[in-house]
Amino acid sequence: MSLVLAVLICLPLGLFVAKKLQARTPGVVSACPDSVLEQIENPANVVHPEKVVVEPWQGRHNVFATFKVPDGYKASDTVVVTVKGSHPYCGIVMPYSPSGMSIDQRVFGWFRTRTALWLFTKGQLSQLEQPANWKLVILKESKQTNFLKTDEHPL
Structure with missing residues (x-):
């Protein structure tokens, strides 16, 4: 009787913990939104890195x-990293310079360390070292036109 009671108490708790752990897997935490995946399909809008550190x-x-x-x-x-299988x-993505002002238009694409370690355990870490597997979407800058005359001031 006490064993049945213990199972009835622990089972919901165990299921709750398992669900929380599943929500923290690298595939979930480092997943890409569909909108980002659509953007990387156009190679004209994608650049690969100059340097990769893993x-x-x-x-x-x-x-x-x-x-x-x-x-x-x-x-x-957002930076996208593809791994076979x-x-x-x-x-x-963060600015290259600590001040946030990137003079030469360089940026860092940061990848979660936990996800990298998880890929390491699967034998896929070498794929992270390949620049072709890293993609950054670039967008054409739009020029904002200033419609105010020099003697006008905004309210």
Whole structure:
């Protein structure tokens, strides 16, 4: 009787914990939105990195790529990493310089260290080191026209 009671109490708790852990898997946490995946289908809007660093054993923030964004374009806020035998993973894009002002249009594409370590356990870490597997969507910058005359001031 006490065994049945223990199972009835622990089963919902176990299912709850399993569901929470499943929601934190690399495939879920580093998944790419459909809108980003649609954008990388056009090769004219994609650049590959100049440099890729994959050293997840060194700690956080040691899996990244450096991208040069062409003049007249701006970088999207998501980098896509493709790995054979798996779905694409996404990371975030940050300015290259610590001040946030990127003079030469370079950006970092950061990849989650936990996801990199997970790929390492699957024997796929070498695929992260290949620049062709990293993609950054670039968008044409739009010029904003100033319609105010020099003597007018906005309200």
